[in-house]
Ligand SMILES: *[C@@H]1O[C@H](CO)[C@@H](O)[C@H](O)[C@H]1NC(C)=O
Ligand SMILES: *[C@@H]1O[C@H](CO)[C@@H](O)[C@H](O)[C@H]1NC(C)=O
Ligand SMILES: *[C@@H]1O[C@H](CO)[C@@H](O)[C@H](O)[C@H]1NC(C)=O
Ligand SMILES: *[C@@H]1O[C@H](CO)[C@@H](O)[C@H](O)[C@H]1NC(C)=O
Ligand SMILES: *[C@@H]1O[C@H](CO)[C@@H](O)[C@H](O)[C@H]1NC(C)=O
């Protein structure tokens with residue numbers, strides 16, 4: 001009886017609690033803090049993310065806003081469709097340009113097309129056998145390759161060998177010469193690919209005269225697609241081979257390496273830093289101490305108690321009913337779809353069980369400082385998580401709260417990359433440029 005009522009209360013909650021994953025998106029309670037790109041709060045967030053990369057060449061604003069106007073709130077196929085049309089149109093524009101004559105134009109056009117193909121893919125992971133998950137990515141990577149080859153110093157893809165798998169990376173050299181320079185190791189989180197990170201932070205890093213390398217580990221875009229690998233908690237198994245690789249490069253100052261983790265990477269990066277001690281700083285955008293706790297905090301307490309009851313059948317039935325219920329929030333549907341895909345399962349219970357392994361509880365004392373711990377005041381997924389990590393790190397943490405009223409309060413700095421890069425890279429400068437001497 002209890003389970004049955006637990007089940008029904010969760011279904012009921014999905015119309016209320018789960019539908020609004022956090023209260024800041026409750027527009028009846030207060031006006032939204034910025035102009036909304038969709039009446040669907042999660043579509044707004046993803047559109048803002050796509051718009052954000054415009055600051056560093058990953059979009060044109062009018063193109064994104066035109067697609068946004070046609071996207072039907074909550075309709076995942078519509079999101080795919082509008083971005084697929086846009087991506088293909090921009091790709092065709094790029095293909096019509098003579099790269100010999102106009103290399104910069106081809107590079108900039110292909111960067112935008114690649115970025116739009118990533119958005120086309122974004123909401124498709126609910127059907128794990130959807131062939132578009134692979135085909136869009138292959139197209140995207142091929143186009144991105146063209147842009148990489150047309151950078152002032154071409155970016156180069158390298159597969160770094162790890163223990164039993166490889167880590168796809170892209171190395172970006174700040175200057176054609178081989179002078180050793182500080183180097184940022186930048187990794188993403190739960191979704192999208194390392195190609196987005198060029199626009200997120202790599203370009204800003206190169207502008208400051210430092211190298212950057214981006215990478216993807218198991219569970220992330222390419223390792224999941226091409227090596228069938230699901231996330232692993234031991235993230236040092238991903239980062240350490242990348243550091244080993246950097247140590248072979250003359251243009252890398254080995255004593256000035258910093259690790260940046262974005263979104264879910266805000267847990268993965270400090271986890272790796274607990275074991276990989278060749279880094280002079282770690283940056284969490286934003287910080288996460290215990291993923292299970294931070295994730296579940298956004299949902300009604302009934303969800304946690306149903307999970308803790310340990311009945312996988314009942315839990316899966318409840319989650320699936322909540323996802324399929326009319327009015328279920330896009331953020332909730334997507335976060336489950338994406339997680340099931342990344343962990344290669346169909347069971348939400350299994351997924352949430354896996355989340356419990358992503359924690360810094362046992363390694364927090366091993367994480368050397370300094371750690372930049374970002375926190376997003378208006379985070380739609382993990383509100384308050386950065387403050388928790390900072391409190392556990394104590395004086396090893398440099399805590400920074402990005403603020404809603406200033407337009408930089410969104411998860412991972414979405415909407416404010418120029419400002420976020422200013423804050424983070426200026427914080428890193430004395431650390432990186434001193435350690436190399
Ligand atoms: C949202 O607001 C409701 C009602 O004020 C409150 O009970 C709940 O704890 C809030 N949830 C979050 C995640 O802040
Ligand atoms: C949204 O705000 C309204 C008005 O304050 C409130 O009645 C409602 O419970 C809120 N909804 C949620 C999901 O917090
Ligand atoms: C998933 O995609 C495959 C391939 O397009 C298709 O055959 C299958 O019917 C889809 N499954 C669902 C549940 O939509
Ligand atoms: C992109 O370039 C790399 C080599 O730099 C190559 O191995 C890979 O196959 C290319 N990807 C596509 C989709 O063309
Ligand atoms: C990945 O697993 C699927 C089945 O789950 C299989 O069809 C495919 O060949 C595998 N791919 C690789 C690269 O191992």
Ligand SMILES: *[C@@H]1O[C@H](CO)[C@@H](O)[C@H](O)[C@H]1NC(C)=O
Nearest residue numbers: 003007311312313314315317
């Ligand atoms: C788990 O929940 C289902 C209802 O969803 C119920 O039929 C089953 O008996 C429960 N199993 C246990 C071990 O309680």
